[in-house]
Amino acid sequence: MQNPNSIVNLFSQAAFEVNGKTFQNLGPSTVIASLGMDSVAIMELIGYLEEQLGLRLPDEELANVHTLADLEKLIQHIQTRPPP
Amino acid sequence: MPATRFLAKPYKTLVEAIQSFKAKPSTAFCFVRPDGSEREFSWNGLYEEIISRAAQLKAAGLHKGERLLLVLPEGEDFVPTFFGALWAGIVPVPVYPPMSLGKLNSYVETLAAIMAGAKPKYVCTPKKLESLLWPALARSPSIQGVLSAEMLRAPPAEPMEKPENILPEDICFLQFTSGSTAVPKGVVLSHANLLANCKAIMVDSLHCRKGDVAVSWLPLYHDMGLIGFVISTAVYEVPSVLFPTTSFIRNPGLWLELIHRKRGTLSFAPNFAYALLHKRLRPEALQRFDLSCMRVFGCGSEPINPHTLRAFVSKLAPTKLAPKAMLPCYGMAEHSLAISFVGKDEEVRTDIIDKASYESKQLASPPADGAETLEFVNCGKAFPGHEMAIFNAQGKRLEERHIGEVWLKGPSVACGYFENPQATEATFGGGWLRTGDLGYLAGGEIYITGRCKDLVIIHGRNYDPQRLEWALDELEEIRQGNVVAFSRPGPHSEELVVVAESRSLDKEKLAAQVSQHLNAEFQLACADVVIVPPGTLPKTSSGKLQRQKTRERYLKGSLLAAQAPQPPPEALPQTPWERSLALLYKANAYSLKAAKHALEIRSLADAKQKLKQARDHAFERAAHWLSRK
Numbered sequence: 001m002q003n004p005n006s007i008v009n010l011f012s013q014a015a016f017e018v019n020g021k022t023f024q025n026l027g028p029s030t031v032i033a034s035l036g037m038d039s040v041a042i043m044e045l046i047g048y049l050e051e052q053l054g055l056r057l058p059d060e061e062l063a064n065v066h067t068l069a070d071l072e073k074l075i076q077h078i079q080t081r082p083p084p
Numbered sequence: 085m086p087a088t089r090f091l092a093k094p095y096k097t098l099v100e101a102i103q104s105f106k107a108k109p110s111t112a113f114c115f116v117r118p119d120g121s122e123r124e125f126s127w128n129g130l131y132e133e134i135i136s137r138a139a140q141l142k143a144a145g146l147h148k149g150e151r152l153l154l155v156l157p158e159g160e161d162f163v164p165t166f167f168g169a170l171w172a173g174i175v176p177v178p179v180y181p182p183m184s185l186g187k188l189n190s191y192v193e194t195l196a197a198i199m200a201g202a203k204p205k206y207v208c209t210p211k212k213l214e215s216l217l218w219p220a221l222a223r224s225p226s227i228q229g230v231l232s233a234e235m236l237r238a239p240p241a242e243p244m245e246k247p248e249n250i251l252p253e254d255i256c257f258l259q260f261t262s263g264s265t266a267v268p269k270g271v272v273l274s275h276a277n278l279l280a281n282c283k284a285i286m287v288d289s290l291h292c293r294k295g296d297v298a299v300s301w302l303p304l305y306h307d308m309g310l311i312g313f314v315i316s317t318a319v320y321e322v323p324s325v326l327f328p329t330t331s332f333i334r335n336p337g338l339w340l341e342l343i344h345r346k347r348g349t350l351s352f353a354p355n356f357a358y359a360l361l362h363k364r365l366r367p368e369a370l371q372r373f374d375l376s377c378m379r380v381f382g383c384g385s386e387p388i389n390p391h392t393l394r395a396f397v398s399k400l401a402p403t404k405l406a407p408k409a410m411l412p413c414y415g416m417a418e419h420s421l422a423i424s425f426v427g428k429d430e431e432v433r434t435d436i437i438d439k440a441s442y443e444s445k446q447l448a449s450p451p452a453d454g455a456e457t458l459e460f461v462n463c464g465k466a467f468p469g470h471e472m473a474i475f476n477a478q479g480k481r482l483e484e485r486h487i488g489e490v491w492l493k494g495p496s497v498a499c500g501y502f503e504n505p506q507a508t509e510a511t512f513g514g515g516w517l518r519t520g521d522l523g524y525l526a527g528g529e530i531y532i533t534g535r536c537k538d539l540v541i542i543h544g545r546n547y548d549p550q551r552l553e554w555a556l557d558e559l560e561e562i563r564q565g566n567v568v569a570f571s572r573p574g575p576h577s578e579e580l581v582v583v584a585e586s587r588s589l590d591k592e593k594l595a596a597q598v599s600q601h602l603n604a605e606f607q608l609a610c611a612d613v614v615i616v617p618p619g620t621l622p623k624t625s626s627g628k629l630q631r632q633k634t635r636e637r638y639l640k641g642s643l644l645a646a647q648a649p650q651p652p653p654e655a656l657p658q659t660p661w662e663r664s665l666a667l668l669y670k671a672n673a674y675s676l677k678a679a680k681h682a683l684e685i686r687s688l689a690d691a692k693q694k695l696k697q698a699r700d701h702a703f704e705r706a707a708h709w710l711s712r713k
Contacts, residue, residue: 024587032185033185033619034618034619035618035619037618039185040333040356040360042185043185043330043333043334044333044334044360044364046185046334047333047334047335050334056118056119058118058212059118059157059181059330060157060181060182060212060213060216062185063182063185063188063191063216064188064216065185071185
C-alpha cells in the first residue's frame with residue numbers, strides 16, 4: 001500500500017485535477033519533462049500542489065527540479081526551512 | 085462626461101519621457117510580489133531610482149551603446165534598471181529568467197545563443213539566479229561579469245542627474261524574438277520606433293485618458309509586456325499594476341481579482357490566457373468581481389480563436405464585463421509591438437468566407453449557400469502614418485480579399501536584426517517589413533490566416549496547418565495541442581504528414597483514426613501519420629510547437645532521437661556506401677548526446693566521465709553494427 005502523501009500520489013492527483021490526465025507507471029525517478037506537459041500545464045500543476053500543501057515553491061529552485069524525487073526533496077526542504 | 089483623451093506626447097526620445105517623471109507624486113507602478121505584498125513607486129520615486137541605477141551601471145564601466153543582459157524576474161528590479169540603462173545610453177537586452185521545471189538545459193542553450201548575438205558586456209541578475217546562468221555565461225566571450233540586482237538597489241555615491249546625450253535614431257534596446265527558429269535574432273528598436281508605436285497604441289487605438297489603470301501579468305522580457313505595459317504606460321503616465329506571470333499561471337483568478345480591486349481599465353494577453361481563465365474559473369468565484377471598469381481586454385500575439393473569446397465573454401457576464409472590451413489585435417516584435425487593433429467600442433467581428441475558394445484560389449470570398457466556410461477574426465486597420473499591404477510570392481501587390489503575405493511600412497518598423505545584415509535584408513529589405521504572416525485585407529481591415537512558411541500546399545490547395553491540428557484535437561486519444569501537420573515532397577507532389585503525441589498503445593488504430601478524421605473534415609489524404617510518445621514534439625521556450633523543426637526531424641528520420649537511442653533497424657544497409665552513411669548518421673546522433681552531457685558537467689572529472697560514457701556508447705553501437713555486417 002502506497003503512502004497517500006507520497007510525491008507520486010500527490011503528483012498523480014494534481015495532474016488529474018489540473019489536466020484531467022492519468023499517468024501510468026509514475027515513480028520517484030520519473031523525469032517530469034518527459035511527461036509531455038507544456039510549461040503552462042506544469043506551472044498550473046505546481047500551483048495546485050502548493051495550494052494543497054499550503055506552501056510556495058520558489059521559481060528559481062524549481063529550475064533545478066527534474067524528477068519527482070527532486071520535487072519531493074524541494075517540498076521537504078521548504079516545509080522544514082524556517083520562515084524568513 | 086467621459087474624461088478627455090490624451091494627445092500625442094512631443095518627446096523625441098524615451099529619456100525625455102523619463103525626465104518628465106520628476107517631481108510628480110502620483111502612482112506610477114504597483115508591483116505585486118509572489119507572496120501578495122505590494123510595492124508602489126510614484127513617478128518621482130521611479131525617477132530617483134532610475135538615476136540612481138544609471139549611476140551604478142556607469143560606475144560598473146558600461147558605456148553608451150554597450151549591451152547589458154537583464155535576467156530580472158522581479159518587476160521592481162526590472163523596470164528601474166531598464167530605464168536606468170536607457171538614461172545612461174546603455175542598451176538593455178531583456179531575457180526570460182530560468183523558471184520552467186526541468187528545462188534548464190534548453191534554457192542554457194537559448195541564453196548562450198542570445199549572448200552570441202547580442203555580445204553583452206555584463207549580465208544583471210539577482211544572486212539567487214546567478215549559479216543557474218553560469219553554464220551559459222562561461223560560453224560567452226563578451227561577458228565581463230555579473231552585476232547583482234542587490235548591488236544595483238544600493239544608493240550610488242552620486243546619482244546620474246544629467247542623462248547621456250541620446251538621439252531619436254539611437255538604439256534603445258534589443259528585443260530577442262521568442263524563437264520558433266533555431267538562432268534567436270535581436271530586433272533593434274530605436275527611440276523613434278518605440279515612441280511611434282506607443283502613440284499608435286495609447287492615443288490612436290486605445291484612446292487613453294486620465295483615470296486609466298493598466299493591469300498585467302505579461303512577462304517583462306516579452307514585447308507585449310515590456311512595450312505595452314512598461315514603456316507605453318510610462319510614456320503616457322498611465323499607472324500600471326504588474327504581477328508575476330508565474331503567479332497568474334498558478335492562480336489565473338488573480339488577474340480578475342487585481343482588475344476588480346485596482347479598478348483596472350486596460351489589460352492584454354495571448355489567446356491561451358483567456359482559454360486558461362475560462363477553464364479554471366468556477367462560476368461562483370466570479371460573483372464577487374465587478375469588472376464594469378474594464379475598457380480593453382486585448383488579445384494578440386498568437387492565432388486568435390473566435391470561440392475562445394466568445395466563451396470568455398459569456399462566462400464573465402456576471403462580472404458586468406462589457407463585451408466590447410474584447411479587443412483582437414495583431415502585432416510582432418519586428419514592428420516594435422503593435423500592428424493593428426480593431427476599433428475601440430466594437431464587439432469582436434469575424435469574416436466568414438468560402439472554404440473552397442480559400443483553399444484552391446487563395447481568395448477570401450463570401451460563401452455560396454450551403455457551402456463549407458472558414459471564420460477569421462478581424463484585427464483592424466493600419467495605424468495613422470503606417471501602411472499595411474498584401475503581396476504574393478512574386479512580390480506583386482494584391483487587391484483586397486486576395487490572400488498573400490502581409491507587408492508593413494512606417495515609423496514602427498524596427499531598424500533590423502542586430503549585427504545580422506543577411507537576416508535584416510531578407511526581412512526588412514526593399515522598404516517593406518515582410519511579416520511572414522498570411523492574410524487578406526477587406527475594407528482596409530486585416531484578417532490573418534496563417535504563417536507563410538508553415539503553409540501546407542497539397543494538390544495546389546492551401547491548408548493552414550493550425551486548422552488541421554485544431555480538428556485533430558477532437559480525437560480523444562490525441563494529446564490536445566500536441567499535433568503537428570506539414571507537407572513532405574512526394575513522388576508527384578507534396579503530401580500531408582501528421583505527427584501526433586499520444587499514450588495510446590494501439591498506434592495503428594489511432595493513425596487510421598487520424599487519417600479518417602482529416603479525410604472527413606478536409607477531404608485530405610494523409611501520406612503518413614506518426615504517433616509519438618508525449619514530450620517528443622519540439623517546442624519553443626514559450627511552449628509553441630515548432631512545425632519546421634518537427635518537419636526537419638521527420639525528414640531526417642530523427643523524430644525520436646531526442647527521446648532515446650533507437651535499436652538498429654533489422655534490415656541492414658546493402659552497399660558499403662550506405663553502411664558508411666548509416667554509421668555517420670549514428671555518430672552524429674551520439675555527438676549530440678555528448679554535447680548534451682557537456683552541458684551538465686559541474687567539474688573536469690565529471691566532464692571526463694560523461695565524455696567517456698558517450699564515447700563508449702558510440703563505440704558499442706558501432707561495434708554492434710559492424711558485427712552484424
